[in-house]
Amino acid sequence: MMMTGQRLLWKEWQAFYPEADLTHAEKIPAMLAVENGWLCQRCGEVSQEKVPADYFYCPACLTLGRVDSRSYLYYFSAKSLHPRNVQLTWAGELSSAQSKIAETLLEDQSVANTFLLWAVTGAGKTEILFPLLKEFLEQGKRISVTSPRVDVCNEIFLRFRQAFPNEKISLFHGQERKDAGDTFVVCTVHQLLRYHDYFDLVIVDEVDAFPYDTDPLLHRAVDTAQRPRGKRVYLSATPDGKLKKLVDRLYYLPARYHRRSLPVPELLFSWQLEKELLDGRLSKKILVKIAALLAENHVLIFCPNIPLLEKMAECIQCEFSEVQLTTVFSQDQERLVKVERMRAGKYQVLLTTTILERG
Numbered sequence: 001m002m003m004t005g006q007r008l009l010w011k012e013w014q015a016f017y018p019e020a021d022l023t024h025a026e027k028i029p030a031m032l033a034v035e036n037g038w039l040c041q042r043c044g045e046v047s048q049e050k051v052p053a054d055y056f057y058c059p060a061c062l063t064l065g066r067v068d069s070r071s072y073l074y075y076f077s078a079k080s081l082h083p084r085n086v087q088l089t090w091a092g093e094l095s096s097a098q099s100k101i102a103e104t105l106l107e108d109q110s111v112a113n114t115f116l117l118w119a120v121t122g123a124g125k126t127e128i129l130f131p132l133l134k135e136f137l138e139q140g141k142r143i144s145v146t147s148p149r150v151d152v153c154n155e156i157f158l159r160f161r162q163a164f165p166n167e168k169i170s171l172f173h174g175q176e177r178k179d180a181g182d183t184f185v186v187c188t189v190h191q192l193l194r195y196h197d198y199f200d201l202v203i204v205d206e207v208d209a210f211p212y213d214t215d216p217l218l219h220r221a222v223d224t225a226q227r228p229r230g231k232r233v234y235l236s237a238t239p240d241g242k243l244k245k246l247v248d249r250l251y252y253l254p255a256r257y258h259r260r261s262l263p264v265p266e267l268l269f270s271w272q273l274e275k276e277l278l279d280g281r282l283s284k285k286i287l288v289k290i291a292a293l294l295a296e297n298h299v300l301i302f303c304p305n306i307p308l309l310e311k312m313a314e315c316i317q318c319e320f321s322e323v324q325l326t327t328v329f330s331q332d333q334e335r336l337v338k339v340e341r342m343r344a345g346k347y348q349v350l351l352t353t354t355i356l357e358r359g
Helices: 010-016 096-110 125-138 150-163 189-194 216-225 241-246 273-278 284-296 306-319 335-343
Strands: 026-029 031-034 037-040 072-075 114-119 143-147 169-173 176-178 184-188 199-204 226-236 249-253 299-302 325-328 349-352
Touching: 010 072, 096 114, 096 125, 096 249, 114 125, 114 241, 125 143, 125 150, 125 199, 125 226, 143 150, 143 189, 150 169, 150 184, 150 335, 169 189, 184 189, 189 216, 199 216, 216 226, 273 306, 284 299, 306 325, 306 349, 325 335, 335 349
Parallel strands: 114 226, 114 249, 143 184, 143 199, 169 184, 199 226, 299 349, 325 349
Antiparallel strands: 026 072, 031 037, 169 176
């Protein structure tokens, strides 16, 4: 399998695609000398940083591997894709409001370039995109769906694979690489630094999330990865005024699919909570509250750190021995599986750190 579009260092090709024959690849200097330093051809930053061996490197995109003034980037040019039939097997049904936005989003592609889908959490933003994705794929276009957050990428990757079972969808982020194809890519925004003028459609999910919202480097990554005449769709539940004015078209969906209101937070103080947990117990009012919540629905509980997460899980399991529960945190290798099981109703209680605070 030959992956096109990605500009990679020699050592990256050896690690990711060891069978690739780089004698047929395009080759460019990783950094170029400019008036005020050295320009990184991966991320676009100008650097004046040197290593002790007296050559320059780029600190801005160091997390992807060091680019320096002695190295080269190798890539294979994208081939033209032909129109084809694409199978969308999603069995759900859009509401009338969702359908209207999905149809208008498709129609507006001929008259606009940037779009914002402003929809409350749980409104079904991903499903609204399905007709647009299908249309672009059938036209022989390349797509990237990107987010600043790894967990968002993992989740939407699974949903896209279920909705488009015959498509070869790749998943790239700092913790995992699933290479399936170069036409439909789900990735964190940092991974877009490896692409240049490549995608016909870039969808940025969680556009207001850290670090994308404050990092010009990541904004440039999206700009660079998108083709000059490409289209861009932003997804957000809480867009700021600047983004609303920036886009050509804005679509607003204030209600969730099932029409239930968003829950309003209530404060339940337990001044000795940490001490109680360390002693292996929970106060009666917290246990009563958990019991009341379990009587109505499955429960998601957030904890400030991993040690307290584990202590709380032990206390709840001891008090509610018949309840199926699990914990999820950033280092948990099974967190994606656990979240899917929670969605499927396998757990009644999911305890987590802030890793799942959004979406």
